[in-house]
Amino acid sequence: MSIIQVERLSKSFNYYEKELGFKKSLKNLVKRKSLIKEAVSEITFAIEQGEMVGFLGPNGSGKTTTLKMLSGILYPTSGQANVFGYVPWERKKDFKMQFSIVMGQKSQLWWDLPANESLYLNKCIYEVEDKPYNLVLDELTEMLDVKDLLNIQVRRLSLGERMKMELIASLIHRPKVIFLDEPTIGLDLISQKRIREFLKYYNQQTKATVILTSHYMADIEDLCKRTIIINQGKSVYDGDLRRVNELFHAKKIIKLQFTDEVPMQALIDYGAIIQYDGMNAVMEIDKNDLQRLSKMMLDRFPILDFTIEDIPIEQGIESLYQKDGVRHESLAEV
Amino acid sequence: MKALQKYKRTYILALQNAMEYRTDFLMSLISGGFIILVQCFLWTAVFRSSPHEIINGYSYSQMIIYSVLSGVVSKLVSAGFEGEIANDIKTGGLSKFIAQPIHYFSYRICNFFGGKTVQTGVVLILFVILMIVFTQIWEFHLSVVQVVMFLVSILFGLLINFLLFYSISALAFIITEVWGVYIAFNQGVYLLSGAIFPLTIFGDTFARISSYLPFQYVVFFPVNIINGSLTDHEIVRGLLVQAVWVIALMMISKFSWDSGMRKYVAVGG
Numbered sequence: 001m002s003i004i005q006v007e008r009l010s011k012s013f014n015y016y017e018k019e020l021g022f023k024k025s026l027k028n029l030v031k032r033k034s035l036i037k038e039a040v041s042e043i044t045f046a047i048e049q050g051e052m053v054g055f056l057g058p059n060g061s062g063k064t065t066t067l068k069m070l071s072g073i074l075y076p077t078s079g080q081a082n083v084f085g086y087v088p089w090e091r092k093k094d095f096k097m098q099f100s101i102v103m104g105q106k107s108q109l110w111w112d113l114p115a116n117e118s119l120y121l122n123k124c125i126y127e128v129e130d131k132p133y134n135l136v137l138d139e140l141t142e143m144l145d146v147k148d149l150l151n152i153q154v155r156r157l158s159l160g161e162r163m164k165m166e167l168i169a170s171l172i173h174r175p176k177v178i179f180l181d182e183p184t185i186g187l188d189l190i191s192q193k194r195i196r197e198f199l200k201y202y203n204q205q206t207k208a209t210v211i212l213t214s215h216y217m218a219d220i221e222d223l224c225k226r227t228i229i230i231n232q233g234k235s236v237y238d239g240d241l242r243r244v245n246e247l248f249h250a251k252k253i254i255k256l257q258f259t260d261e262v263p264m265q266a267l268i269d270y271g272a273i274i275q276y277d278g279m280n281a282v283m284e285i286d287k288n289d290l291q292r293l294s295k296m297m298l299d300r301f302p303i304l305d306f307t308i309e310d311i312p313i314e315q316g317i318e319s320l321y322q323k324d325g326v327r328h329e330s331l332a333e334v
Numbered sequence: 335m336k337a338l339q340k341y342k343r344t345y346i347l348a349l350q351n352a353m354e355y356r357t358d359f360l361m362s363l364i365s366g367g368f369i370i371l372v373q374c375f376l377w378t379a380v381f382r383s384s385p386h387e388i389i390n391g392y393s394y395s396q397m398i399i400y401s402v403l404s405g406v407v408s409k410l411v412s413a414g415f416e417g418e419i420a421n422d423i424k425t426g427g428l429s430k431f432i433a434q435p436i437h438y439f440s441y442r443i444c445n446f447f448g449g450k451t452v453q454t455g456v457v458l459i460l461f462v463i464l465m466i467v468f469t470q471i472w473e474f475h476l477s478v479v480q481v482v483m484f485l486v487s488i489l490f491g492l493l494i495n496f497l498l499f500y501s502i503s504a505l506a507f508i509i510t511e512v513w514g515v516y517i518a519f520n521q522g523v524y525l526l527s528g529a530i531f532p533l534t535i536f537g538d539t540f541a542r543i544s545s546y547l548p549f550q551y552v553v554f555f556p557v558n559i560i561n562g563s564l565t566d567h568e569i570v571r572g573l574l575v576q577a578v579w580v581i582a583l584m585m586i587s588k589f590s591w592d593s594g595m596r597k598y599v600a601v602g603g
Binding site: 071 | 336337339340342343344350351355427429433435436596598
């Protein structure tokens, strides 16, 4: 029995368009063409207890909308979901008492008061007894190294420190399921790493189920064995992130360094050239032809250095984003 | 009572929060003073140029007391949270309240009263001082019963005003940008509650219409209790009407929020 089950979950929003210019604004005052956006369409998956699953996808792909439906904030347009026995959008108290959602861009802390006030409020909201509260608080502040920041006004904390407080605030009641919506957004690399390490440790210690969305590949690569890639509201991949490339035509990257300049035309016969500057070249070659072609190249060109690499995960994901799998020249940030 | 603990805590936090901004509070008090001063000058001029001792059923002293007290009371019952609610709805801040085991309405009302507590303390002290001054200047009698009734009616007025603004806030679910509505509503309540002039000034028809509306029970009615322009019978009747309005508005706000929550789109991150 999975702890989270989602079946053909969909959500569409109404919105309207306004074209550029004042005239169009006037027109909009009178008549608005209503449009429907499918934010999430027919997503299906199941998650087991204690799993740590990453939602990956470009902006506006429906990651956050999915999380909001799973936490009961939004009503779906159609479909079903079951989170440890509850239908989230019925918003039952017993359900709320056992999960947590952290939104990287929304604070749940009282801005003008020290963090410990907000933490204590959460203790009361989740009806936690004094003893377990003090225990959890001690443990979490120790792990995140924020013990001496508890008495400082939240608005005076740095972004990283505040995020740590947000995490503590959402873990006070030891939730069974934790939804994290971009917990590392806007943080520097060291803070990102700290939070990642903490989440990993927490997941192992408490066996809590964690769903995480992020723009940062590193977050998900590091934390989640399983990734669900969402694009345009649809789940396009579900599995180990490192194996995402196996989905595609099995290709490898070959990096060449020459002792003498080699003309571009000579290389073209062997595969797609990704980068070329005379003395160096990066090429994409079919896995099946790898042995034959690399032998031929080694014989023919004055090669100083020769390396074979996997296609970077980012590239595979990018191909997924572009539905039909046509790859762009540039390696856009994922 | 574990469940009540969270609301008590919300109240305490709001209280602490309010104390963080002393200057802001002081300024709002001073700005209220200006309006009162203007009204006093205006009524003094009107009474001087009029051959009558009594205008619209108020003597000069009653009118001045009305102007001062209506200023104080309207400050006391003023809402001011509607912007916060609209913001919660528009930018998605409401999400956290849906995900947590806490009622938004109860949270808001505790927050409201928490923020009001310090203000109320200061305003009540001011009220006592003013009352002493008035009883010294004019022959003005004030019974204990009157003061008690006044305080009860203020509490009801506070609730009515809270519920009015809470219900109207639900409009933010339908119209995304509600500032215009708020400003209009705010001004409407300001006028219709009797915060500027006693409502009798607008004539009998108006008075009759407004007796069917909740607004006059926010400022006009409480101030008239102190003013001595109401009989005991009228006071009791007024308090009952206030109670009825509180219940009616509770139902209205519940309805508007329940339907709004289904519409909620929870925008942003």
